[in-house]
Amino acid sequence: MKKVILSIVGLVFVGLSVWLGYYFYKKSKTDPVVYKTENPFVTTIVKKTVATGSIIPRREVAIKPQVSGIVEELYVDAGQTVKEGQLIAKIKIVPNIVSVNNAETSLETARINFENSKKELDRRKGLFEQKVIAEQEYNQFLVDYDLKREALQAAETNLQLVREGASKRKGQISNLVYSPVQGMLLDVPVKVGTSVIERNTFNAGTTIATVADMKSLIFEGLVDESEVGKIKEGMDLNLIIGALEGRTYKAMLEYIAPKGDTSEGAIKFKVRAKMELDDKDFIRAGYSANADIVLDKKDNVLAVKESMLQFKKDSTFVEVETQPQQFEKRLVKTGISDGINIEVVSGLGKKDKIKVVEAPGATKGS
Structure with a gap:
């Protein structure tokens, strides 16, 4: 019985010895970790915030009749350009x-x-x-x-x-509807035969047409309360209209609301900017747009990717290669950032090789 037990123990010991030998052999064959490095680079950094909104005419007028009745004639269509005083429609009065x-x-x-x-x-x-x-x-x-x-x-x-x-006494005709301003007809919501109501003290009246000056457009959007303190009137905006790809429009911020409103669970402030358009530009009212508001801009500055920075307490540092795959920590002073690249004010030179800090679990390669 003792011989059997000793034999089993001996076999277990031999098995463990073989496994440990194989384990240490594999460890000795594992390739060493090689870290990637990158050099600082010179670039232009723009710090900005984004406002979402839409493009609307600065002046938009709803044309309403002076009398109630039925639309007898319509002389215009949506999209047509009208002059001030041009006849829009004729109303057939149904006497009370x-x-x-x-x-x-x-x-x-x-x-x-x-x-x-x-x-x-x-x-x-x-x-x-x-x-x-x-x-x-x-x-x-x-x-x-x-x-x-x-x-x-x-x-x-x-x-x-x-x-x-x-x-007949004064030559006044109240059942004819004229355009009060010059511009483009954005909408004609009524048709011949539609019943309309006159505008008065107690009723806004039925809209016959909507006319606007499409040469004077503005961007109207919302800015989060965390960003509104960083902007001011007169700042430049870059407008990106989703429906018009490949084109950026210039605008100038001219209004910031003094009071915020709750939108989607957050306090946001309304902003308005004047668009800079060429004579050949035609933009439809109601386009959604994003406005990049430039908070700060620096040209030709030394920068690194923000992901390379490491932090400890109040210190900011990077790991600089001193010898192949040997690094030392070096404190740096940073400037403005656009969320991807960050300005390096001091602590680095163009020829320094900086260790790329990869996310935990990422595979390091050569």
Whole structure:
């Protein structure tokens, strides 16, 4: 029995010896770690923040009718350029029965009053010519006659406006819609036969068309509260419009909202920038855009990739190669960063080879 146990122990010992020998053999054959190195380089670093928004016209006007009714004629289409005072549409007035009845009653009352005033004036005129009454008394009836005549004309005009939307007396036509400004028609939301409501104190009215000056466009967007303190009016912006690839537009920041609003769970501030356009540029209203706001810029500075930096407490350092695959830590002073490259103010030269710090778990190669 003892011989069996000793044999088993001996076999285990031999097995472990063989395994350990193989393990140390493999370890001796493992290739040494070789770290990559990179040199500092000269570049231009731009520190910026991004605002998201859209392109809109600076001046956009909604054209609304002066009377309620039905669109009888449309003389323009969306996309067409119109001049100030150009005819846009004609409204067919559908008279309100109650309003027409009241206007007719007022007209009849004014006519009766006027006829009575005229008869009384004729009678008083004869008495005045016979010098039975004084001139002052006669003038009172003359003034009353003039007032009744004006009331009759006003009642006639009111009835005509209620029925037709036009006044022959003053040549005013309220059922014709004109463009108040020069520009491009962005939208004509109504069609012939559409019912429309007039604008008044209690109602905004139906929009017949929307006109805007497409030569004066602005960018309107939002900036996060963490960045708004770094920007100011007059800064340059680079606008990138998603629908127009391969082109960057220039703009100048002209407004920063004094009060922020909650958007997507964060406080953001509205900003507005004036776009710089050429005569040949045509940009449609409503395009979404991103604005790169330049906070700082330095040309031809020595820089390294920000990922190469290492930090310990308040110190910033890199590992510089002194001999092949031998490195020493060197403190550096840094400047502005664009998130990828960072300026090196002091501590490095162009010929220094800096150890590339790879992410944990990454494979190091030669």
